[in-house]
Every structure is written in C-alpha cells, then in structure tokens.
Amino acid sequence: xxxxxxxxxxxxxxxxxxxxxxxxxxxxxxxxxxxxxxxxxxxxxxxxxxxxxxxxxxxxxxxxxxxxxxxxxxxxxxxxxxxxxxxxxxxxxxxxxxxxxxxxxxxxxxxxxxxxxxxxxxxxxxxxxxxxxxxxxxxxxxxxxxxxxxxxxxxxxxxxxxxxxxxxxxxxxxxxxxxxxxxxxxxxxxxxxxxxxxxxxxxxxxxxxxxxxxxxxxxxxxxxxxxxxxxxxxxxxxxxx
Numbered sequence: 019x020x021x022x023x024x025x026x027x028x029x030x031x032x033x034x035x036x037x038x039x040x041x042x043x044x045x046x047x048x049x050x051x052x053x054x055x056x057x058x059x060x061x062x063x064x065x066x067x068x069x070x071x072x073x074x075x076x077x078x079x080x081x082x083x084x085x086x087x088x089x090x091x092x093x094x095x096x097x098x099x100x101x102x103x104x105x106x107x108x109x110x111x112x113x114x115x116x117x118x119x120x121x122x123x124x125x126x127x128x129x130x131x132x133x134x135x136x137x138x139x140x141x142x143x144x145x146x147x148x149x150x151x152x153x154x155x156x157x158x159x160x161x162x163x164x165x166x167x168x169x170x171x172x173x174x175x176x177x178x179x180x181x182x183x184x185x186x187x188x189x190x191x192x193x194x195x196x197x198x199x200x201x202x203x204x205x206x207x208x209x210x211x212x213x214x215x216x217x218x219x220x221x222x223x224x225x226x227x228x229x230x231x232x233x234x235x236x237x238x239x240x241x242x243x244x245x246x247x248x249x250x251x252x253x254x255x256x257x258x259x
Contacts, residue, residue: 021201024160028152031193039078046162047077047149050191052215057082057189060147060213065185069144071095073174075167076125077149079189084123088112095140096128097170101244106170107140108132137177137246143184146171148209150188157208157221158200159188165240168228171207173246176230186227187211195219205232 019027032038032048039049060066060083071093074084087094088110096108108128112119121127148167152160161167174180186209195212202208208225211218231247241247 049078053079055215075149088119105134
C-alpha cells in the first residue's frame, strides 16, 4: 500500500476502536488515548533523564512530554509549521521563559513566546521525539504527511546539531504498530524506540537514517515553498535538486 493508504487505514482503526482523543486532526499524528501514560514510561528511560536538549514535533500526543521537559528544565525545539521562515525552529528555554513554561508547550504558545532560530543556532540535540501515524517493530515510521519532520531532521543533521546516533523516539497507541512493511525512502527517518502506554520497544537498526538534505528527492514546488531551501539553493547554484 501507499503511504496515504496506510495513514487512512491506521486512522480508521483507531477511530473504530474508540482510541482517539480530541483534537482529531487529519494533518497531525493521531491523538490517542493513553498518551499521558506513554509519556510516563518514556520519561523513566535513562535516555530521557540524561537529555538536556530535545527536538520535538508539535503533534498533540507528545504534548505531555513537552510539558514535562520544560518542567524538568530541558531546552526543547519545535519546528515552525511548514518550515515557513529561515528561522524555522522555535527554541523554548525554561530559564528564559520563567513562569510561562506551561503556556508554551503547545504550538500556539510556542509561536507566541518562543525564540525563532536558524538550524545553526540550535543547541546540540540529545533526543529527537516525533509524532507518528504508524510504525513497525523494525523501526519504520510513517508521519502525518508533508515530509516536514524529515526535512527538519535533515537540516539539523546538516548543521551538526543531530548526530548519526542521536536517539529517535515516538509515542503511539498499540494499534499504530503494524506488522506489514511500511514504505520507507532514503529521506525517511526511522525510530529507535517505540513507546506505548504499556511498553517500551527497542527496535533494531534496520534502516539507514539520512545524513542531510537529499536534493534529488526535493521537488521544485517543495523547494519554492520553504524559504531556507530556496536560500540554500541560491547559495549553491551547482546543486541539482
């Protein structure tokens, strides 16, 4: 099946099971029941306890984790929606935000009170936590669509802020774990840990993660709509997307 088919299948499965929480947004990772319990399990991992800087997607299921990270004085980064600016990451630093930290864990709060930074201004990232529509126990991940999470990862890899072995984690409902193969391309970012409300699954390193932007897979339309890609294309005229 194609990626769009998998997204529809998994979303329908969650809806039929009554496992979805409000808000149900077709352009976000499913907001599943038990996301708060999955967050508790993930926060018990040594990887989390050691991390000082975490890159998040802004999907609803990871909101409990973003709030917890800020309470624990961790610096977090969110991606500006659709990477719509050369300062395409939002830095949320509890020391700078003070009492406002719980107001900025949501995307709306982050957009209002966070600091917009370029990839080069991002602090070295200890963990990447992403939202997912579907995953496999081999580490394949299917995001909400659009590819912005993968491009954000590639930008941080190219800037040296995310390393090859920086752990990538996701929280999902068990119904989002599929037994069939998911379509994975070379620009897709696999996960190292899958956390459900009841268990932590460490997955094998089956897939190679991208080390930066793969221009040959970026359409002219995608380059045109993302300011940072446009500027990098202009600064490297010999690059063929």
